[in-house]
Amino acid sequence: MAAFSGMQRASLGAVTLLCAALVSPLALAQGHPVTDGQRATAQQVAAQGVPLAELAPDAPDTYVVKSGDTLWGISGMYLKRPWRWPELWGMNLQAIRNPHLIFPGQTLHLDKNGGYARLRAGAPGALETVRVSPRTRSDSLSESALPTLKSHLIEPFLVEPLVVDADALRQAPRIVGTTEDRVLMTANDRIYARADAASPLRAEPGEPRQYRIFRDAVALKDPMTGEILGYEAHYLGKAVMVRGEGYEDSTNGKGGITSDYVPASLDITAIKEEIRAGDRLLPAPARAFTSYVPHAPQADVDARVVSIYGSSALANAAQNNVIAINRGTQDGVEVGHVLNLMTKGSRIRDTTAEQRSEIKLPSESNGVVMVFRTFDRVSYALILDVRTPVRVGDRLVNPE
DSSP: OTTSOHHHHHHHHHHHHHHHHHTSHHHHHTTOOOOHHHHHHHHHHHHHOEEGGGBOTTOOSEEEOOTTOOHHHHHHHHBSSGGGHHHHHTOOHHHHHSOOOOOTTOEEEEEEETTEEEEEESSTTSOOOOOOOOOSSOOOGGGGSOOSSOHHHHHHHHHSOEEEOTTTTTTSOEEEEETTOOSEEOTTOEEEEEOOTTSOOOOSTTSOOEEEEEEEEEEEEOTTTOOEEEEEEEEEEEEEEEEOOEEEEEEOSSSOEEEEEEOEEEEEEEESSOEETTOEEEEOOOOOOOOOOOBOOSSOOEEEEEEETTOTTOOOBOTTOEEEESOOGGGTOOTTBEEEEEOOOOEEEOTTSTTOOEEEOOOOEEEEEEEEEEOSSOEEEEEEEESSOBOTTOEEEOOO
16 A cells, blocks of 8 residues: 555555445444445445555456466465455455355456456456356356365365364263274264253254264363363264164063164264264254455454364474464454464574673564354464464464
């Protein structure tokens, strides 16, 4: 924004930050009335794009989207600061929550006018025509859209991290054994499980059939206060329900019939680690389309790294690692938020001074992360770029 005066920068910055909030129902619910003038201003700013100075040096005027592209990669192709992607598209908060979908084969056009740039899909001056040929199989259109990040980096973590309260996992249905009474269970094994009498495992229509298997809910503590933010359950694998638990009639050897309780039957369909009796089952969530739009938070965020996901032995995190942070949905953090990692700032001895006193160097930008999964008080983020190793307690703030 170097091309703007101080007053213009302040005005544009304030309006940009407010544009989404002003037009959202959330703003009204929180007691912030929106005037007609404010609404009009917000919509105008949302539609004008980004200053030309914000474009990447080699931003192409046209680009044909290819299979294998990602939303984050294209964002970086066009912008110096990829998290300003919504502004380049002219999105407001409603559009961010229902993102503009980009598909392989589409042509992106960069329009420059009045010192601003906008991106759109389709032929210049016309709506893009998408030709559809007959096919024997029907797929969701959203599933063919570009993912935000490389799928192999993000997909495993969309189901693995699970933050629960202290009792949720302890009260979940538990595995009690296998057909061959094995101690350790693996893929394709048949397992048996039971739940509390008040909520037995059923295989009836409308009841869950797909389950995930977890163990050992580990406390996630705020590195600043020591407060427990939730419990992270350790993901082990997946199973599918074959038969629900109930009662089965059999002869008692005396010419009579007896009714015996039998646990639910499930087959293990995927495994990350060996499974054993006592591990817990939780219904698998419905598959969700996750091509969220990278964008900066509307409000100030000041977060800390709580843990490095995947191994308690990891002391440092690097690019493509996943971290948990001490902010969640109740703090306004949402999927797609891009945050700036900060170094802690080393302490050094000032050898140039007579007293040789110890001084702390300032914190510096260390890279960026994107939030991809949120819970009430904890979120998970993928490290997209980093310069030095990330540690528990490192700070995350709004991108510059």
